[in-house]
Amino acid sequence: MNSVKYKESLYEVRDVENLRELIDGSVERFSQRPAFMVKDKTKGKFVSISYKKMQEDIRSLGTSLINLGLRGRKIAVIGENSYYWAISYFAIANGVGVVVPIDRELKEKEVANLLKRAEVSAVIYSKKMKKVMDEVLEDRELRKTLTYPIQMDLSDDEDGRISLRRLLSHGMDLLDNGDRKYLDVEVDSDALAVLLFTSGTTGLAKGVMLSHRNIVSNTVNMSKYVKIIDGGVGLSVLPMHHTYEMSCHVITGLYQGMSIAICEGLKYIQKNLVEAQVNVMLAVPLIFEMMHKKIFSKAKESGKDKTLRRMMNISRKFKLYNKGNITRRLFSNVHNVTGGKISQFIAGGAAINPQVIEDYEAMGFPIFQGYGMTECSPIIAVNKDRYSKAAAAGLPLPGTEVKIYNPDEKGIGEIICRGPSVMLGYYRDDDATREALRNGWLHTGDYGYFDQDGFLYVSGRKKSVIITKNGKNIFPEEVEFYLTESEYIEEALVHGIDGLRNDDVIIKAEIFPNYPLFENENPEVSEEYIEEKIGEIIEKINDTVPKYKRIKRYYIRKMEFEKTTTKKIKRYLDTNLNEGERL
Secondary structure, eight states: OOOGGGTTOOOOOOOOSSHHHHHHHHHHHHTTSEEEEEEETTTTEEEEEEHHHHHHHHHHHHHHHHHTTOTTOEEEEESSSOHHHHHHHHHIIIIIOEEEEEOTTSOHHHHHHHHHHHTOSEEEEOGGGHHHHHHHTTOHHHHTTOOEEEETTOSSOBTTBEEHHHHHHHHHHHHHTTOOTTTTOOOOTTSEEEEEEOSSOTTTOOEEEEEHHHHHHHHHHHTTTOOOOTTOEEEEOSOTTSHHHIIIIIIHHHHHTOEEEEOOOGGGHHHHHHHTTOOEEEEOHHHHHHHHHHHHHHHHHTTOHHHHHHHHHHHHHTTGGGSTTHHHHHTHHHHHHTTSOOOEEEEOSSOOOHHHHHHHHHTTOOEEEEEEOGGGSSEEEEOOSSSOOTTOOBEEOTTOEEEEESOOTTSOEEEEEESTTSOSEETTOHHHHHHHEETTEEEEEEEEEEOTTSOEEEEEETTTOEEOTTOOEEOHHHHHHHHHTSTTEEEEEEEEEEOSSSSSEEEEEEEEEOHHHHHHHOTTOOHHHHHHHHHHHHHHHHTTSOGGGOEEEEEEOSSOOOBOTTOOBOOOOOOSOOTTOBO
């Protein structure tokens, strides 16, 4: 359903002050519902963990951690998505101290540096992180403060490592014997609860300080725009250490009574969608775009791609996606592949191609996107689930003021916002905090504008914008969008370099072709043909854009770009001409 009649509508919500109140309130309402669904490898199916059991485990772990002397301390959590990861997060934040989520894909040295910067006293980690943590914990300086290494999967304490399972069992015994140290803690809703390090190298990563109120206000206000189907199941795909997944999916899902199914890994998404009968999936654009490409490549293989496009055009023309389950029946083959239960796809973390959203909607998959950043817990704007625009980042979140700072003649300027979700500041970095927070307004570093209906659009990053000598602004994201519209280009990265013939800035594109597509068309395809094809695509783009936006240099990559754990390309500037670069 996507209709302007829902423009002013808001869903009813319940107010909460902190994460403990959020969890306890959900347990009261959804006690016996599954809070989490975890794949049992031996049984080969998902097994459920109730809201009541989740609360018991949170309280048991919290009680044990306090009895270890960790009250008021910082405790890191690192590992792949899991039930233990989630309850560790809540146990720490809801009465022990400050939780510090760490990216599990960082190298040993980076992990050690972040643990030292955060001054953690304990770290809870998964079995898969044991090798990394063994090396990290050899750092003598770190071990002066980090005295409790806790491993999630150990059945009992071993070689100086503490078993999380033993802590759960011991905490339950303490509770049964009347220990109320954890239960009686008064949670300060405005104090630091979560310390999150932004993506980037260790030297550049900033420690974002969020309070309970920051996070729960984001959850409550987001829930005024987006309602999860009652008793729905969400597939947890993105890493929980990232605030996008933890706040927008896990915390919001638990607030609304959803079950969180832990995905086994990116290659198992389609399988898990079917097995867990998933209704909701939140992901980055790359995942939805990959799924989108797979749908059309399979249709092409079976000779049904033209029929699929024709049916989608009919769906758009008559807005069949607003007419009950008609599209589910028309596109039943596609829906069956995803389990046949999808009620919402939510994209975020980066801009998604609007055409992808329109295609999904035409096939009966409600999909919309939002925009935010860790510093705002994270949502700043999001489309309503019943009123959205494919190209828009969304409408400002209720309670969050959003403005365009110093707009140009087109209305484009820096996006700034203020409200209860804006961070406390950067950890031990007053200069960065003063730069980001000015007179109560968070300066996002993103450029954007509003349309006549109040929808926010994001043009690109302030730091990556290319400025020509005559003052023209070029957003790399816009040029990258044009490039990746072609099915022959998998990924692209655009930046400005000094021209060889004059001193003005020119646009350079680094391109990772869709090699499988080229090889499917011709198994013996040559590099020369690929270069020629990419050159033709660039020429067509250059014919449709202003002269200052034309791509003047390009380089074809053999390897895909390095990415963050949320699948964003790590931007870098390379002002040298590469071998093999084309003019």
